[in-house]
Amino acid sequence: MRASVVGCLCFAGLIVVAMVSACVGRFPLHAGQVLHAMLAAAGMNPGPPPPDADMVHTILFGARLPRIGGAICVGASLSVAGAAYQAVFRNPLVSPGLLGVLAGAGTGAALGIVWGAGPAGVAGLSFVGGLAAVAFGVGVAHMFDAASMLMLVFGGLISSALFTALLSLLKYVADPQNQLPDIVFWLLGSLTQVTPRALSVLVLPVLAGTMLLSACGRMLDGLAMGDEEARTLGIPVMALRYGVIGGATVLAALTVSVAGMIGWVGLVVPHVARLLVGPCNMRVLPVSACIGAIFLLVCDDLARSLSAEEIPVGLIADLLGVVVFVSVLPLLRRGWRA
Template sequence: MSLSFSADRARTLLLFAGLVAALAVAAVLALSVGRYGLGVGEILRFLAARAGLVAPDPARDDLLKNIIVDIRLPRIVAAAAIGAALSVAGAAYQSVFRNPLASPGLLGALGGASFGAALALILGLSWIALQGLAFAGGVGAVALGVVIANLFGEASAITLILGGMISGAFFTAALSILKYAADPYDQLPAIVYWLMGSLASISLTQILWTAPLMLAGMAGLALLGRPLDALAMGEDEARGLGVPVAALRYGAIAAATFISALSVSLSGMIGWIGLFAPHFARLLVGPGNVRLLPASALVGAIFLIGADTLARSVARTEIPIGIITELLGIPAFILVLRRARRGWM
């Protein structure tokens, strides 16, 4: 028994080490790709110089700083943080609702965030105000769904899903009204472009403000790993183990909604990643949330860094990242459907 446990633990540590290494490789490769190509060796030397390990190259240091630190690094950090947050949120939703097809948009967060952003664009507000309204819209939509689910007694997983569907439909309809009323030559294209998702306008300052909040939300969900495992066995079984089911459910929903709304407020709509990244991580580390949640974060970060690299490099003009994630998510979703028929949870 002890030998089997040790072997399993060693395998898990090896898998996580491989995922961390893959994330580092993806980040360095993303730094090298762009209209002004850079060699991996040159990037590593620049980073070593910034760490004080080697002397900087005075002839190219300013150029490399502009390309790497000012332009590409914020996007890569943002892609890693947003990909991790959406994936962890998706894994948490799948555990809370015991539904392998659950995703961050299940309770209406994406629809509410889209409405908030569109409202800011129509009102001509600043980019910071747009992010604030998108975040408020996402949180508000989930809150409305929870209120609807509790109208006729204590909410269950099914009534929460139905409440989220109603809330999402309401905000989707409200978004359609805003699109209909928008200026078709100025405001409507801006709304449509935001809905397709992009990391082009993210600054390092924005990431420094929001990434710690995302990490805090993901850490909170990671601490709920074992109670979520108990909840996955059923509500009665979880109560028998002393798990406060209602508090756990709403706590996990609140944390997952928080990091999802933050992500959408930064980048716009980026779909699919919160649906299939947790399933890919589940194939690697199994269904236990103690391992699944951090593995989902790493898988999501790697995937979104790769998707953003493709978005800004495969064509002469940048492709909205939401299009890339949807195209790559289609075959992954087919895999999810196939495995869901066998019963993932």
């Protein structure tokens, strides 16, 4: 009962924060202006249009709503991916970057910028780079002991180190006047590149991935008891482990390819969700999606409002993530001791 109430409150909070985000920005809008524009776009008759109706429509549908949708998708995906990784590895300090997906995605994006591949090419290479990094890490683990969790983490560390070195090499050979600033800005994380077309590509995989990973929640709970105990319950341990890792990796790589590298969301948000609804992964994963979306929406609102020049949302997420993590750390430590 408590988990259902918390879930409903989180969803309601997400709607409220999204409505506030539609009004916040360099050109503030009133709630009445936003409501009128949305009703008019839906084909309803909200009354005579105000004098600035065209400007409001352009700001809202051309820039602000795609960013809101992008923040929701990216925050939800990173949070669900982080919660899934923590459940699979049975480690509360695991984040989506453990197996090298962030380093690989950054390397792919940098390669696209150096090649002059354009926005779509950069996003595509970033996605491929993230998947390639995880595949390399898993391959290293298979060379030694595919069933060992330690070898899987070891492979991820090797993959992260390799792709971080490749990223540094690409930054070294990039044109310092044109290409290097683009690489650095991309690595800081930003939602400025989220277009309606990019959002349409992002929504369905995010929904499908969140639902599939949430459906695996009970089996992930069984996996938390250990591999042997999970097998006695009829859980296909290896298939579940690599299937969840694959799904979480696709979610993380897809969002990184759209918004760049945004840290702390996948690490902090699942802990907040567990404090609210308990350790059951079937509840933690969807609640993490809602809280992650709210968290990144707030970060993006701050990024657009704190100064005349927009601050990269990745910086705000890092700073705010540290504050949240330190705030909940005393509560988390009690659970870790137990």
